Amino acid sequence: MVAETNHPLDALVSKIGKTDVLACYQCKKCSAGCPVTPDMDILPHQVIRMIQFGMKERLLNSKTIWLCASCETCTARCPNDVDLAKVMDVLRQMAINSGEPLGDSRVPFFHSAFLSSIRKRGRIYELEMIAKYKLKTREFKKDIKLGIMMFLRGKLKLVSSKIKGKKEIKDIFSQAKKGVTG
């Protein structure tokens, strides 16, 4: 929890997120409107304060950054135009790139399974994506009934759809620096 002095966290997050985290005056409107606060370990307004204090480690291994549902309520309501939803994206990406243990495993596993389906086919193939996700979380029984009911309603395809421009998609992924799939 030592404040970083060489590369101040607030300047870094502001630059990547194209927003000014120093503009925050702690009115807490973001936390008041956030739908996920009951499950968070750090509240949205505290996230901004901790960035200002350079508390990088606490933020990057928090649960909060993975529970944020990207609903954009905070960003829409901030009186100082702090793009907090974007800040959450920046922190998640920093957490992945840090290589340190993450504050939640399910959400990163999900994103990894989701992106690997796109990389392979250009589109999502739900059955494969869910199978990959379950292999990582070992929660095999969860939502099986839901899956069967989806299938019976014609909502789950047995055959994947692939696109012609698969090579273009591969190129896009190889240009991407280092994501969860990298």
Add this chain to the structure above:
Amino acid sequence: MKISYYPGCSLHGTAKEYDESTRAVCYQLGIELIELEDWNCCGASSAHCTDEFLSNALPERNLKIAVKTGMDLLVPCAACYSRMMTAGKENPSLKPTVKIRNLPELLREEDNFNRIREQVKTPLEGLKIACYYGCLLTRPPKITEVKDYENPQTMDDLVGILGGETVSWPYKTECCGGSLAITHTDIVKRLTRKIIEMAMEAEADCLVTACPMCQANLDTRQDEISRDEGKEYNLPIFYITELIGLAIDGKKSRRWWKRHFVDPMPLLNSRGLI
């Protein structure tokens, strides 16, 4: 009119009835949908949460194909719409040449709005509807350019000309939890329960959405929520195009209802709508 159509992964899978009803309604209104050739997934939350480059490059590939068609691009999924709009803003060379449209906005346009009004055969009389916009159709306003983002009206206006009664309620733009449904189901059950309870308190018979994530989260978990809470939750969750389709050409709608988890037939029957 002709328009490029980007169904996105959901409308080809879990939101099939949204795709079917969108195609049916657009056909009736004389809007010709030309599916965007060889479109790819927009990257959704997984791209923007984990990789800045992917979050722009994946939608950009679609936008570049759309630019070549010279037509506007219709994106019915609210999540895909948000990713396309964001990528368009990030890459200003694409934005002015292709106009990205969401469904409620396109159908609310004067010509289409009037055509719907003229074609209503079965007014949705006696149906009390809570219009649920969720997050990404309206937020963040700097991307969507929506002015009334805390109290949007497009779907309320549409339901109005269909003869349905909209309820006034405060959860129009609350979040359903999105993709947390798979990873943190309890959070999504809490959020959707609150939304459904609020709609019930406003005396709505059903909810209407224009987002595949919202529809799935609200529709598929009511059974589980009922068991958890020891109380019955069974509010049908419609897509806006399903209600328009029902009002202008009821015959086609039957197969859509079979794809729902909460069966809308008893409600529609009781109001004499099918």
